[in-house]
Structure formats: structure tokens, C-alpha cells
Amino acid sequence: MSIDVISADRGMIRFVLDHLRELDAVEMAACDVDFERMPDQIMRARVFAFCAYDFHDGPHAIWGMIQRRTHVGAGFAFGTDGWGKAATSIVRNIRRFVVPFLLEGDYHRVEALALAHRNDVARFMALIGAQPEAVLRGYGVNGEDFISYRWLADEHRSTRAEDQHTAH
Template structure:
């Protein structure tokens, strides 16, 4: 892999959030903006930059192509989110590893007992990815979107045996891997 193709994961900044929001792949655009008052990518980026302390961007070929993070929603609950450009396939594995090895264990260590997100019913590739990350489908919400779209809640809950087993493995990996950077 050339240096140009190397994936770099960095804390998100407004510039990178704005870039990814402006160039979101269509399935993410449909999903994200259905839950907002309008289709304004800059408003999305500004809101996330303001309310999210745990946010990252994945860069490929010198450009931010995915944004993801966890936003507190009350005590011990995190709303997790991700959106990406059409270049998602180039960073997907690195982002997945980072979420599994760092983000989820860090949320658990910070006292979060639940992480959740809502995904548009038609965004089946997102559903498959969330389930590979250990999320459980919890509920279907008809008419949740601005245009009447149906959404599905996915969640990770402390105390669920699969989540506890995963966290134990991830925490063990995280503590034994001190040389790997960003993946």
C-alpha cells in the first residue's frame, strides 16, 4: 500500500465534518437529512462539531471521507453516528477496527451502558454493518423521518452477554496493543 492510500484516523474538526457532509454518499444523505429540519450539510457539521466531543474522521488520499462519533444523550447513553462519501469502501475496515478496538471500549470505560443509533429502514448495508459490530435491532419507528420514512433503532447494551464478551476481548486487545496507531 502506498502512503497515498494509507488511511489516517484523526479527531474530527469542523472543516473535515463539513467536507464529508457535503460529499455524503446518497444512502447516508437520505438517512441523515430525513432526521433534520432541512438538507443543510453545513448545519449538520456545525451541530456535530458543537455537541460531540468524541468524533473522528477517516482520511484517504489526503481527504476526509468518513465522519463518525458518539454524542452523549442523557446519563450513560450515547448516540452513535457515521456518514461517509462514496469512498467509504477505502476506509471501512480501518474505521470498523477503530470502533471495535477503541471507541466502544472507551465508551464502556466512561460509564456508558447503552449506545444507540437510528437507521433508515431501506439502508440495508448500514444494518448489516451495525449487526457485524454487535448491535441489536430494537424497534421499528414508522413515520420517524421528515418525509414519513421508517427508521430502525439499533443498540448495544451493557449486560447483554454478547456485548460483555466483545468488550472483554476488545479491552484485552486494546491494553495489549500499544504500538498500533489509528487502526
């Protein structure tokens, strides 16, 4: 089985939303996501949107970024129970495409939210270089706590410079 990373379209987003893994569905419901309108909203507001696609099984995950405001993006990611099969491809895409895109582009900040008890998200965010920033108590529609994660271009530039200096 091979996972390809391709540009997401409405149909892929709809498929993943219709087959969401349970924790993603709970998290999105806590944010009062309109599941019916979400594919159109993502396609209209996206800076980029990708799909982890298996040509035998179909889409496993969607991730990308929308513009929150000038120079600030909001990252998102959600998937089916096939997320684990796609995780390596997702992390590789973020490291090889997304991070350089952000460092070379006009974005100085990307932010994302996750339910506070999502240790899987905390591990994923660490893999892609995002830092926990704050606990948002009672942020969810039913009072759920969330963690705000951030990715700052300046932090990544200084880390890259240190890595390059250490390598020489």
C-alpha cells in the same frame, strides 16, 4: 492508499457533508438534519468524533458519539463515496477504541437510527456489535420507516466474558 483514523474537525465534517454518498444524504434529509449547522453541532456535543482520512484524497467518513442524556449516547456515521475504502479502518477503530471506551466509561447505552431499507447499515451495525431494537414506523419527515439500533454495555460485557471463558 492508506486510510488513517484521526480526530475529526469542522473542516473535515464539512468536506464529508459536501460530498455525501447518496444514501447518507437521503437518510439525513429524512431526519431533517440542518447540513449547514451540523459541523458546529457535532463539535459542540461530541463525546468523540473521528475521521477516516486519506492524505491523498482527503476525508472519506466521519463517525462518533454525542451524549443523548446521562449515560446514554447517540452514535452517528456518514461518508462520501469513499466509505468502502474506509470501512475496515472504521470497524477496526470502533472495535479497538470505541467499544472499550464505552465498556470502561460511564455509558451503558448507545443508540443509532437508520432508514429501514438500509441493508448496508444493518451489516455495518452487526460488525460493530449493535443490535436492531425496533422499527420506527413513519419516523422520517416524509413518513419514512427507520430502524433503531442499540448497543448495551451489559450485553457486551457478558459476550466478552463468554468469549474469554471459551478461549480458555
